[in-house]
Amino acid sequence: METTETLVRLKTEAPARIAAAASTEELDELESEIVGRSSPIAAGRRSLGQVPPEQRRDLGRAINDVAKELEALIAARRAVLASAEADAALADDAVDITLPSRIPSRGTTHLVQQVMDEVVDIFVAMGYTVATGPEAETEFYNFTALNFPPAHPTRLESDTLYLEYGDDPEGVLLRTHTSPMQARYMEQHDPPVYLVVPGRVFRRDQVDSTHSPVFHQLEGLAVDTDVTFGDLKGALDHFAREFLGTEIETKFIPHHFPFTEPSAEMHVYANGRWMELLGCGMVNPAVFEAVGYDPDVVTGFAFGIGADRLAMVRHGITDLRHLFDPDQRILEQYR
């Protein structure tokens, strides 16, 4: 009888206490008290042995029903409390997400290098090979093989930096253009040649907003049995559109280089005016003869692009000196 009364009381009182449990901790204690090992329910089950057999079955069922009902209430309450506690924990874990973020900082490739890589890629996509050559170069490859007459002004000590190396005081110089690689490459390879040469070049210039003793060029050379001036225009127009945008306007005007004939400059309309972007022309037969190609069999075109100038045109840099300034605040812009 006692058990039955206890069950009735439990069944009446416990639900309110479960509902009032304020934390999973409190609920755990309550659970232990209501359905745990020392709870009246556990006690009731233990006492079933002394209950007469004819009552045992009904009493057992009654205990189980109450236990099930209360356990279900506890589980439901636990779910509610756990979810609230998890939410509270997350709320506690919140941070000021406007604080500066954390990632190892990244460096930059130099802008002129980026430009050279990009131009190289444009020509590689057109079927060219990449090669590079020596910066300290012989007079022969820099001038004579390229059909520069002995009187050409660029040969002067006022224009070209010579090195104290070897017996001939004018024998070794800092290359004034990437064009020597035309001759070097053709000497070592049979036609056809489709070549692009990025590199550093030198002139005896004081540093100012448009001059530097060190700057960068990309040389191009295409030699085959049927390369024409039309191909030259096609290749360079394509380059200009790829590099400066499809809307870019170009024009070719006559010029003179000893190693091309006819020679031209390509101008582009940029920043509100026409500006010279590169020099080019059909390879002079004298150059073919100097490298052992037969000018009656092959024709070709060559071009030289100023990489620094390209960078300046595209990125709004008006002073060449910025490109050679190691100021990291400048370098960080080269993203």
Add this chain to the structure above:
Amino acid sequence: MKFTLDWLGEFIDLPTTDPDEIAEALENLGHEVESWERIAHRFEGVVIGRVLEVGSHPNADKVRVTKVDVGDEILDIICGAWNFEAGAVVPVAKPGAVLQGDFKISQRKIRGITSNGMICSESELEVGEDEAGIMVLDNDYPDAAERLGQDFSTLLPADDIVFDVTITPNRPDCMSVYGLARELAAFYQIPLRPVDLEIDGGVASTSVTIEDTTACARFVGREVTGLTVGPSPHRIRSRLVAAGVRPINNVVDASNYAMIEFGHPTHAFDVDQLGDTVIVRRASDGETVTTLDDVERTLLPTDIVVADAARPVAIAGVMGGADTEVTDDTRAVFIEAAYWDPASTLLTSKRLGLRSEASARFERGMDPEFCRMAADRVAQILVETAGGTVGGVTDVYAERHVPVAIDLFMSEITRLLGIGFEPAEARSLLERLDFDVEGSDPLTVTVPSRRPDVHRPADLIEEIARLYGFENIPARLRFGTGAGLGTRERRIRSLRSVLVGAGYHEILGFSFIGAADLDALQLADDDPSRVGIRVANPLRDEEGVMRTTLLPGLLKAASANLAKRVDDVRIFEIGKVFLPGSGELPDQPDRLGFIAAGGSPPRWDAPGRGYDVFDATGLWDRIAASMRLDGCAVGPVRQAPFHPGRAVGIMRDGEVIGYVGEIHPAVAATHGLEGRVIAGEVQLDPVIEERAPWQFTPPSSYPPQVFDLAFEVKSDVPAGAILAAIDGAGRGLIEDRRIFDVYEGDPIPEGRKSIAVNLTVRAPDRTLSDDDVAPIRRAIVEAVESETGATLRGVV
């Protein structure tokens, strides 16, 4: 070259006066117009005035007070020139005018008296070089007196424009007003006014002998007598000034004027100072001549001189001699117009470092057929401007010009330009440029004597293309058969991205350094980097030596950044160094260099941190791993400019390929760098050489065994020795070993340290049991103890 539009107009009637259009035409012909300028812009606010009164200044001796009628008013002007009196007609810059050099004219007080403007000299107006006095207009412009108050520019050719055109070195024929007029005539298909320059005349009293006909193919001498030397008329002076040539006197000016007009340089000798025989010959060794610039020049037999019986009187094609120079007393001149060989002119002018307007032209090649006309044109001008009388002429034409004839096949034009031409079309284009053309296919083209640049079909095709217009040749996009980027280029790009990913910024440093930069590295006396190749003609001492190492540039870059308060400097460069080699050229290997200085500043989540050697070795490890440089070892090294105890050498195949570590504090201090600075310099080729593709290893799916070992060892035993011993004993099962503690101090005895290692062992094919691991562990401990003298402290 500079010239005025008015001058050009003497030879052609251009269809336009728009300077932009003319500039575009010149550009389409291949003559780049640097600039053009309206002369009238130089004279805004300058009017014609007449001096009414000239009086003394009460408070100043050197200036006078004038009253000048400028048409609508009379201005009081103070003037420092004394070459005029009342009645003179003069240019007056009124207040508000702006003269050359941004010189603003305003009302101003001079010693108590107000001056309302300025009376101008020729040089102030940039119309002449005469600075001695003000420009008296009635001398040259008789009608100026009727134009008081009008703009000064109305006296000048209407709207005259100065063009500055760059002539490419292959076109000596265009180094003249007439030459460019000929080009424009061809472009616009308008007539070029023919000029009649030859004058008859008897035989000159001076005889000419050419001893070296290779150096001098032709020598014309024209005598002009009865001269009065004085200033040239304003028209000639102003054109010379516009052309950038300083007027001297009417004789010198005539020679310069004719040169700009027709291109061919001439030289006038004072007949009274010149013997009556002229010889063109090689100089004798050591012979001297004093040139017009009053410098005594010592000559060699490679130099050609014009001499009389007694001595050289000019260095051929380069500069005349002082002895026979035209002076104010000169009454008669012998005008030389010769064809000087380009190569020998160049040799002499270069050797003497004496480059003149004349030598620049002869070096490029003048027209041998034009010599007579060049001399006679000077004579004509002298008759007009110096009261001269034309005398006799001597014309020794030793090596007659042989015209160049070229066969031009139409197929050749197509081959080069990509479009076909009918013979008649090609012929008409060439004839516009005064080429003589015969036949049809091939055209037989005779090249004018003034065109030394044309000697093969390609040269003619350029002429055709130029006149036809490059814009009319259709473009075609063709693809090549090249091999693409290549391993080297690809590997360099990978390397660059490793450094960029590690936070380093690339610079492109100059390739030269100063000798002092090498000293600042405190290199050993026998360090190969000490031997830099010198630049023979550097612009600055700081650029006098080719760099032998990238470090000076990097140190300077770091220092400059710290000075600008950049707090975390990380910079790298990939570039060539230059070292003496055994071949024709210096060795010029590529290097990778880097530097880091300063450090990360404190921030909300982390304290600040500077750099030390482990950042340097860490960067190298990153590079080695990313570039898959197996078989590179590092070891301690003493190498300037690195810290003797905080740097490593990088070894590959037994050879040192570079160094990374901290910069020696003394070197850092010399460069103004505070705190620890790390840097490295490594040969590029071993880093970027091609590597076989890496091969996949499947990760083990079995669990690892993890345990720690702590060793006590003598303080000078490197941790690397312990790791090496561990690796050697690991039977290939060590997946990871990580030093997590290095400790010196109590309870470790003095002179010893504790190194604790965390080990992960794992087998690819099975779960390792405790029984498997025990012998491995034992083997590791034994190896470490026997190889490094360590003792096991116990399992931590």
